[in-house]
Amino acid sequence: MTKLLSALAIPAALVAVAYPVAAQAPQAPRFDTPAPVAFMEDLSSGAVLFEKDADRRMPPASMAKMMTVYTAFQMIKNGDLRLDTEFEVRPETWQRWHGPQAGSTMFLSVGERVSVANLLYGIVVLSGNDACVVLAEGISGTESAFVDRMNDQAKKLGLTNSHFGTSNGWPDNGVTYVTARDLAKLAAATIEQHPRLYKQFYSRRDFTWGKTLGSGADITQANRDPLLGRVAGADGLKTGHTEEAGYGFTGSAEQGGRRLVMVLAGLTSFNQRAAESVRFMEWGFRAWQAKPVVKAGRTVGQADVQLGNAASVDLVAAKDLKVSVPSGSMPQLSGKIVYQGPVKAPFKKGDHVADLVVSAPGLPQQTMPLVAGADVGEAGFFRRAWHGLTSLFG
Secondary structure, three states: EEEEEOOOOOHHHEEOOOOOOOOOOOOOOOOOOOOOOOEEEEOOOEEEEEEEEEOOOOOOOHHHHHHHHHHHHHHHHHHOOOOOOOEEOHHHHHHHOOOOOOOOOOOOOOOOEEHHHHHHHHHHHHOOOHHHHHHHHHHHOOOHHHHHHHHHHHHHHHHOOOOOOOOOOOOOOOOOOEEEHHHHHHHHHHHHHOOHHHHHHHHHOOOEEEOOOOOOOEEEEEEOOOOOOOOEEEEEEEEEOOOEEEEEEEEEEEEOOOEEEEEEEEEEHHHHHHHHHHHHHHHHHEEEEEEEEEOOOOOEEEEEOOOEOEEEEEEEOOOOOHHHHHHHOOOOEEEEEOOOOOOOOOOOOOOOOOOOOEEOOOOOOOOEEEEEOEEEEEEOOHHHHHHHHHHOOO
């Protein structure tokens, strides 16, 4: 169901910035990149700021580890996994995932017991292929069983163009594939659903694990994230590289209440990835700005309710809602409330039941969530009977 709200029809009390009726239609800012695949979304508004072949299936390389981490985060949130639980490094796993032929490594040793927390640091900061497999085997018994968990989570997240065949993104003849749009969706889910764990693990600059041969000195490796320390507010996520995939990166940063997620893939060198990642993220913050539309806690409209103890429910902004517009522009905005409706009861106050979709000439649509302003229970017998009777006779 759709309910239209013109730019001037939105109650003035809800609007934080007034937009003139005669505003000139802006054009989306241009960005050119040598990356074959690129995508950027402003999570604060839901606006896609840039996309280039964002739905092309491609190998993710180590960016697949984001799904391994997300799956572990979900289990921790649900109480099925503890950060202090320890898993043992099996000899077979160490044999397969150590040495130059094993790619990035955490430098685990045979038989050592490693906590889930340290394995997650090994995956996120060090991109350890060994850490992924030890975590997967510890949780599910086998890596393949854990990969089934990963694919279940991907399905729940709506990653319709992605599939995982390994826990670490190691080349597997095309079994593992993703798209830039799906990687951005996975990054957003990680950030929004697990803010504490995201902050704890993804923004760490370096991590120490393992000993050098001979002297036995501690091994400290730096986080490969090209934005950390280079872009204000950068705090994640994951790089990836194989000969097949090229150099890629899924990253995020927050400035002034705006959070951007970006994906680049198919670049030709480590240095090119670093430079393009910084340039892309800085463009996102510089070329676009956020305009507040509705303040948190304000009612935007109402939704019809089906078989509830109320005929309608207020639709409320759970947070400050903003739209992304080109810097320096003041476009005329119009909005519509969209929901699958009538909304079927029961539901709770704060449940996401509708969206505010804002449009402006020359700019992409932006979709922001609206939540129920009150609990609505199931209708009683007489109300259900009356609803059935009125439905029967139109």
